[in-house]
Amino acid sequence: MTATTGSEGQGAASTGADGDIKNRFANWETNEEHPVHHAATIRNRVPIWENLQQIFQERYWGAGKEGISVLELASGTGAHVEYFAGKDRRVWWQQTDYKLSTVPLDEENVAKPVELDLIKVADEADSEGSEGYMEGMLKKLEEGKRDFNVVYTCNLCHIAPIECTENIFKHVIPGLEKGQGGKGVDLLVIYGPFRTDEEGSNLTEDDWEFDKGLKEKDPGYGIRNMRDLEKLAEQWTGMELKETREMPKGNFLLVFGKK
Numbered sequence: 001m002t003a004t005t006g007s008e009g010q011g012a013a014s015t016g017a018d019g020d021i022k023n024r025f026a027n028w029e030t031n032e033e034h035p036v037h038h039a040a041t042i043r044n045r046v047p048i049w050e051n052l053q054q055i056f057q058e059r060y061w062g063a064g065k066e067g068i069s070v071l072e073l074a075s076g077t078g079a080h081v082e083y084f085a086g087k088d089r090r091v092w093w094q095q096t097d098y099k100l101s102t103v104p105l106d107e108e109n110v111a112k113p114v115e116l117d118l119i120k121v122a123d124e125a126d127s128e129g130s131e132g133y134m135e136g137m138l139k140k141l142e143e144g145k146r147d148f149n150v151v152y153t154c155n156l157c158h159i160a161p162i163e164c165t166e167n168i169f170k171h172v173i174p175g176l177e178k179g180q181g182g183k184g185v186d187l188l189v190i191y192g193p194f195r196t197d198e199e200g201s202n203l204t205e206d207d208w209e210f211d212k213g214l215k216e217k218d219p220g221y222g223i224r225n226m227r228d229l230e231k232l233a234e235q236w237t238g239m240e241l242k243e244t245r246e247m248p249k250g251n252f253l254l255v256f257g258k259k
């Protein structure tokens with residue numbers, strides 16, 4: 001695998017835009033010289049969408065469902081939803097990040113991005129009875145737009161403290177279940193480079209270099225072991241790893257679903 005993606009710095013890129021990138025930027029869908037997004041994200045959004053489409057077809061459209069709602073974690077500059085939104089209007093997208101730097105989108109099926117900090121999400125309701133972080137975050141959303149079928153995140157796990165990954169399982173998934181009257185989400189979809197075992201026996205020399213570079217940047221970063229994510233799902237959610245889709249350049253799309 002040549003592990004992908006850009007640095008966290010991409011999240012700080014200036015949107016600088018008038019929200020009209022599509023009209024003023026040639027071949028915007030696949031042009032890797034995008035004025036805002038990282039080239040790796042432009043490359044990976046096409047195969048990611050192909051896979052999401054298959055998953056949604058199988059799980060929802062094929063079963064007669066007419067629309068679904070997806071909560072994206074760590075949206076960064078918003079390269080994915082920018083591409084996905086127009087592909088299928090049956091999908092409602094809610095982007096989030098702890099630093100909001102998403103390019104503004106004028107799409108009928110995309111909500112205004114909101115802050116969701118995967119560290120702060122662990123803040124529980126205090127003894128004074130104030131609400132927990134997830135509850136507060138959901139309340140910021142328009143009524144009728146707070147019930148999610150799917151949680152999706154891309155290239156977060158290796159470029160953020162491990163608590164961010166842990167808290168998806170410990171707090172985001174259970175928090176949504178609570179906020180959605182016990183219904184909970186059906187799927188959690190996570191994209192990125194992963195070790196398939198503790199030793200990282202699937203990693204190439206390039207991957208080890210990438211992993212080393214990440215750790216030099218921050219000792220808390222690094223390519224995670226997907227087995228640890230399975231354990232987190234087992235421990236904190238009613239989910240299990242249903243599918244491990246192999247993606248270009250050795251990345252994976254991990255699909256967790258209810259048992």
Ligand SMILES: C[S@@+](CC[C@H](N)C(=O)[O-])C[C@H]1O[C@@H](n2cnc3c(N)ncnc32)[C@H](O)[C@@H]1O
Nearest residue numbers: 011041074075076097098117118119154155160
């Ligand atoms: C490599 S970027 C990926 C961005 C986007 N998903 C993509 O693939 O282009 C990692 C993202 O994780 C976000 N992130 C880091 N720490 C976070 C936290 N505590 N809560 C939420 N997002 C966080 C960063 O702001 C950044 O947008």
